[in-house]
Amino acid sequence: MDPYEIEFIGENRIVSIIPNFSYDKIFLISGEFGPFRAGLPMNVPLWLAVMLKQKQKCRLVPPDWMDMDVLENIKEEEKLSRFFTKMPNEHYMVEAKLILGAASEDIPRAAEIKTIIKDIWDIRMSKLRTSMDALMKSGGSYGRLDHLTMMEINSVKPLLPQAMDELHRMKMMTRKSTPATLNTSTFSQSGSSQNI
Amino acid sequence: MDTEDLDLSGEEEEITAETVLKTLQSAWQNERLAPEILPHRNDMVECMLGQIQHMERNINKLPKTDLRACIHKMELNRIKYIICNYLKTRISKIEKFCISIVNEEKQRIESGTNYLTPSEFWYAQEYLVNMENHLKNTVLNHVPGRMQTFEFNKMAIYPNMQSHIFLKANDTINGIVLEDLIGDQDEEIDLEEGSQHILQYKPIAELVKNGKVQLV
Structure with a gap:
């Protein structure tokens, strides 16, 4: 899938905003939201939050995890653990990108937060590359990937499954060709066709 | 997600549009990622299209600059994207695996477990006929007689x-x-x-x- 599609899926996450206008409840197909009361925090899907922010109709409330102390802890834990730690949010990267992109002035210490989230992402990606390498070397056709977020999984998508497919294909070939003698006939055939 | 055994015809009142949307989204995601074609969820698609029409009629009653109209339109566009992409993904699988899908679908229809909607099945068969005619007109009719047969089974691509x-x-x-x-x-x-x-x-x-x- 395209990263934009993962972002699209991530945009359904619920975030908190403080609107600067008042309105009744709004009945969307994906659920009802509101009522909007100027100055009072309320929950809406991320896509709506970003849209309202762009129209300057609200302020975004930073999600609980978008805080330097919390993120420092996550980073430390991620560094120490051999496995992937559980992220505070299934779509942390999407949420961070959209919120910091649209409303960085609403987030305290936005620049630092951006950097540390990128650090966490980098640590996790390098872990992912190491475990992919180990998986391929052990010739495995199965792996468990708990706590990886969708965006992280998607980032290895063209590579890892296809490499495993190739490996599987080679295993099939070796299994098929071992009982039979080497197919010399095809060699001679291709040789003769070259002569013509 | 317990939407599997929901029966649309019987208890239409029971499911919320929200559930339908969630089911549709997960069907879309599965269809995008599975190598083979999956059983269709036309019930969900039809239901959602009905919702969209209903919503569009309501939006038209609102003034154009109304913020609510904007929000509703944006949501509808998001849902339409899911539906279009879902159907397009299925069509491209049908075109790619045309022969194998038509063959397997014929058996599935007999046992009443069809994966394609009637119109998708019709499209698949039409596509196959057109492909055959095209290959006959461009190549097969111009080669020596014993090579002219169109061998479906050799042409079939399997997921x-x-x-x-x-x-x-x-x-x-x-x-x-x-x-x-x-x-x-x-x-x-x-x-x-x-x-x-x-x-x-x-x-x-x-x-x-x-x-x-x-x-x-």
Whole structure:
């Protein structure tokens, strides 16, 4: 899938905003939201939050995890653990990108937060590359990937499954060709066709 | 997600539009990621299209600059995107695996477990006829007589059921058998609820269809 599609899926996450206008409840197909009361925090899907922010109709409330102390802890834990730690949010990267992109002035210490989230992402990606390498070397056709977020999984998508497919294909070939003698006939055939 | 055994015809009042949307989104995601074509969820598509029409009529009553109209329109566009992309993905699979899908679908229709909607099936058959005619007109009619037959079975492309996919388990499922090609020692694994795995599509194909796992 395209990263934009993962972002699209991530945009359904619920975030908190403080609107600067008042309105009744709004009945969307994906659920009802509101009522909007100027100055009072309320929950809406991320896509709506970003849209309202762009129209300057609200302020975004930073999600609980978008805080330097919390993120420092996550980073430390991620560094120490051999496995992937559980992220505070299934779509942390999407949420961070959209919120910091649209409303960085609403987030305290936005620049630092951006950097540390990128650090966490980098640590996790390098872990992912190491475990992919180990998986391929052990010739495995199965792996468990708990706590990886969708965006992280998607980032290895063209590579890892296809490499495993190739490996599987080679295993099939070796299994098929071992009982039979080497197919010399095809060699001679291709040789003769070259002569013509 | 317990939407599997919802019967649209009987208890239409019971399901909320929200549930339909969620089901549709997970069907879209599965269809995008599965190598083969999955059973259609036309009930969900039709239901959502009805919702969209209803909503559009309501939006038209609002003044153009109304903020609510903007919000509703944006939501509708998001849903339309999912539906279009879902249907397009199915069509491209039908075109790619046309021969194998038509053959298998004929057997499935006999047992009443069809994967395609009637119009998708019609499209698949038309596509096949057109492809055959095209190949006959451009090539087969101009080659020596004994080479002129159009051999469907040799032309058939099959989806690679052995390809590896990522999944997340919605339920705990025990005893998935993974075939071991070299050592002949098949491995058995359990999928715990909420856990994520990469493995071959074939052993879990049924679980995708009955909603026990979600492809990611």
